Amino acid sequence: MNENQFQERIIVKKASPLKGTIRIHGAKNAVLPIIAASILGKSEPSFIDDVPDLEDVRILCDAIRHLGGKVEYDSETLKIDTTSLHTTEPPKQLVQQMRASFLLMGSLLARTGHVKIYLPGGCAIGARPIDQHLKGFQALGAKIIITEEYVEAFVKERLQGAIIYLDTPSVGATENIMMAACLAKGTTILENAAQEPEIVDLANYLNSMGANIKGAGTNLIRIEGVEELYGTRHTVIPDRIETGTFLTVAAITQSELYLKGAMGNHLRAVISKLSEAGVHITEDDDGIFVSALQPLKPLQIKTLPYPGFPTDMQAQFVTMLAAASGTSYVSETVFENRYMHCTELQKMGANIIVDGRHATVIGGQPLQGAQVRMTDLRAGAAMIMAGLIAEGTTEITQLHHIDRGYVDIVGKLKNVGAEIHRMKPVESIPVQVLEQEEETITESITTRILRPTFV
């Protein structure tokens, strides 16, 4: 018995070409800021539709409940009522589980004039400072105290509109400052703002709550502060990273898939790179059809803020390129420590050389099934992709990473023909069983413990 059996894990086997339809869920990175923004609604609940059932969503909803909000989740609709709040201190243990929890800062500060929030956790893909968020709040007139563990911010009356230039187009800082500025007195101009589709979705939600935001989706956002915001109804955009992930799954397994609900407009850089690699993609009003029946060509990729190539697709592309015929070059310019999946891919036989922010992927080396870990969320998807083309069986642990951001990825892949199962960890084995079944123990325990939790 190997030590992995004491952990929950995904077992994946080499796949024949996959075929069928995969439904794309609402975007994690859109719904999280929207949940944080719901705090700004002083009257009427918000109804958020197409909310993916993800661990990050559950954690943020728990944080809202802790603050005094009422949250219900039914049939992918979240009802959030934040008309009365009773604390401005989100709980440490929830905040430290995820990066997006820090987005509670802008909305709590604007709504109540105070917030005390612990420094956020999340995927270890780089240092991930919060200086641009704080710079924005200070410009809006907040007094800030920072310790090694938490940040506390106060404002006497209302925040005041300001001109804020972001040193780097941070997604989270743009969202946090945009939320805070909605209730500030006067006009805020946010320069060098991030332009991601999730920012546009957040601005649409805020505007429908009564805010006055113009320019979201460009690098200059103008926010006229209003007196009050109220709950509203909003549908979350489809997840472009989940879509991109399944596009690369199709590419690496030489498959044909239809991604229902996917929106190509948010994925121009990814679709363009896949086309360059020889993958055929057609879009219609309901989704994206991908056909990858030719050998993959190598690529050069550089991750950049939107509309550039997304860092959240880098791990999946590196894995796909390990199966291409030729050498690819990848540069990661957004996060300084986002190649941990390469070490795991190397265990499977991939020929990848990492040098600082650059990775050279020498494609075409056959992969072998191995025991590997998910080192972060997207690396988790990358491990599954590698398992789908590796000879034999791949066992993947550290599944909490994938649960943060993909709704039932195992079930979705199984539905299109993949041999993939999620296994519960082995429970402790009674000594007498070990003694009685000495001869047949390996097989009987293995059969008992390898029961899939999803069928």
Ligand SMILES: CC(=O)N[C@H]1[C@@H](OP(=O)(O)OP(=O)(O)OC[C@H]2O[C@@H](n3ccc(=O)[nH]c3=O)[C@H](O)[C@@H]2O)O[C@H](CO)[C@@H](O)[C@@H]1O
């Ligand atoms: C919940 C969510 O939406 N997460 C996404 C969001 O993360 P997140 O909002 O954390 O990412 P940012 O855009 O803020 O980070 C981009 C870069 O800016 C730097 N930075 C950021 C803030 C700051 O105050 N100072 C600073 O220097 C970061 O270290 C990083 O190098 O955008 C990232 C970049 O597309 C994605 O990978 C994440 O999936």
Ligand SMILES: C=C(OP(=O)(O)O)C(=O)O
């Ligand atoms: C890095 C990611 O998320 P987060 O910012 O929540 O850690 C991601 O979605 O790939």
